[in-house]
Amino acid sequence: MxxxxxxxxxxxxxxxxxxxxxxxxxxxxxxxxxxxxxxxxxAAGLINPVAGKRFAKTWQADNFIPAAEAFYRELEADLNTALFHQKPILKLFSSIEEQNNWMGKSAESHWNEYIEATYPELPPSEEVHQELGGLKITRGGFVELxxxxxxxxxxxxxxxxxxxxxxxxxxxxxxxxxxxxxxxxxxxxxxxxxxxxxxxxxxxxLPFSLNKGEVLNISVKNLGAECIYNKGVYVVPLGEDSWKVGATYNWREPDERPTPEGKTELEGRLNNLLKLSFKVTEHTAGIRPAVxxxxxxxxxxxxxxxxxxxxxxxxxxxxxxxxxxxxxxxxxxxxxxxxxxxxxxxxxxxxxxxxxxx
Structure with missing residues (x-):
């Protein structure tokens, strides 16, 4: 044929x-x-309209997000299964500098569609470190890749x-x-x-710039699954007390082997976010075809x-x-x-x- x-x-x-x-x-x-x-x-399959520590709007977000939402919803209907989980992203500030950086950009009108709320401070939590406040990002989520x-x-x-x-x-x-x-x-x-x-x-x-990303699957009880958490790492709810945590960026070792250093880095960042104890259930790595x-x-x-x-x-x-x-x-x-x-x-x-x- x-x-x-x-x-x-x-x-x-x-x-x-x-x-x-x-x-x-x-x-x-x-x-x-x-x-x-x-x-x-x-990968965790994240969709996030806010890019990086500098709070830049993701490139072409206004085109990409509606197209992605439509594509994955149609695919779910065709396959008769859930794949795309729209959830707000709770971005928690890691420092006063990061908080001030966001406050300087928050008045820009292009954020109206993607930022539901800004929290200069948040009440004490038994689950996460949120003392410096954060922001709630809408039209985010993840796909079960x-x-x-x-x-x-x-x-x-x-x-x-x-x-x-x-x-x-x-x-x-x-x-x-x-x-x-x-x-x-x-x-x-x-x-x-x-x-x-x-x-x-x-x-x-072509000028590929490969980098390795390491991720953890963890088990943690009593963590509210109504959102995706982001503070140095993303923490994505997978259901039944399971979460995916990531990711590292390593340009020095473009291979698919998880490393003790990557695990230590992720656990350290996770401890800066979570107050709850957690258990690592899986540690994996993949190579991103970056440019x-x-x-x-x-x-x-x-x-x-x-x-x-x-x-x-x-x-x-x-x-x-x-x-x-x-x-x-x-x-x-x-x-x-x-x-x-x-x-x-x-x-x-x-x-x-x-x-x-x-």
Whole structure:
């Protein structure tokens, strides 16, 4: 069978792009080597309109958040299961400096849709350290990524559209009209490999800046689960006294091995947030496919337009991927274009510099 698209990789980016292309009437097959400790399976799946310690509004939040909400709600309906949990985020101030930083920005009008309340101080709590106050962020939440990817993978398998295994570039045949890989034919091949893209002979020239993130699963009793907590770490409710805690950022060791140092760092930050005792039940790590300028990498190869890439979402893939997948899918069909900020054309000079003879 000739497919419109063959997608390599069924993490967050690949799964969302595959579904988006299908919804637009394309035929899609997926090639994937399932990895339980992939970044998509390890991540908490957070959606947060407020970025970092400087309280910046997340880039393109006004576009990304409605698209993400619509995508995950439709997916829940199609799969007949709960995946997307909208919860406020209680961001607790860690210092007077952080509190003052927010107060200086809180009057900006673009926060109206995303900040429900600012608390210069909060009453003593038996659960968390909240003496310096904080703010309640709306339109946040999390997606059960591991569950989502597992269900979508089962669906692909049932439809005989999933090839399990490691992609072998030596078996790839290219032509002006498409690609052939063993018994698979497609008009276009889109790579959604996450951090493995640094080994991709067609796209390794792109400036990935890989970093490892370590997370903990913990058990803690009597912690109110009405919100996601954030104070140096995020603490996400998973149900039945289970919580996910993260995450570290480590650019020095881009591997998937959890470390004692990462665990110690997370436990220390957690103790600055929680007053309750907790038990670590799991410690995992994944590699984020981040990019030098913190923007995704999307587009077609400069000289081989039957090959494309949809990657580089970093730690915000759950938020960004639904909107950008739709944008890319429409651009591929000739009905739109992708933003210059995410197009791989912004790094095209790296490709030609690499190709220059010595």
């Amino acid at each position: 000739l497919y419109d698209y063959l997608i390599v990789g069924h993490g967050l980016a690949g799964a969302i792009l595959a579904r988006t292309l299908e919804k637009l009437g394309n035929t899609v097959a997926v090639f994937d080597a399932e990895k339980p400790n992939s970044a998509s399976n390890v 591991k569950k989502m990817l597992s269900l979508l993978r089962e669906k692909l398998e049932a439809q005989n559209r999933l090839v399990s295994g490691t992609f072998d570039f030596g078996k790839l045949q290219l032509s002006k009209n498409g690609i052939v890989y063993e018994n698979l034919e497609a008009r276009r091949l889109i790579f959604c490999e996450g951090y493995q893209a640094v080994k991709n002979p067609y796209f390794s020239w 030098r300028d913190r923007k995704p990498l999307i587009g077609l190869h400069p000289e081989i337009p039957v090959l494309g890439i949809f990657n580089g979402m970093g730690s915000k893939g759950v938020l960004m991927a639904p909107y950008l997948a739709r944008q890319f899918a429409e651009a591929l069909s000739g009905n739109g274009s992708i933003w210059p900020e995410v197009s791989i054309s912004r790094y095209q000079k790296f490709y030609y510099e690499q190709a220059l003879p010595l």
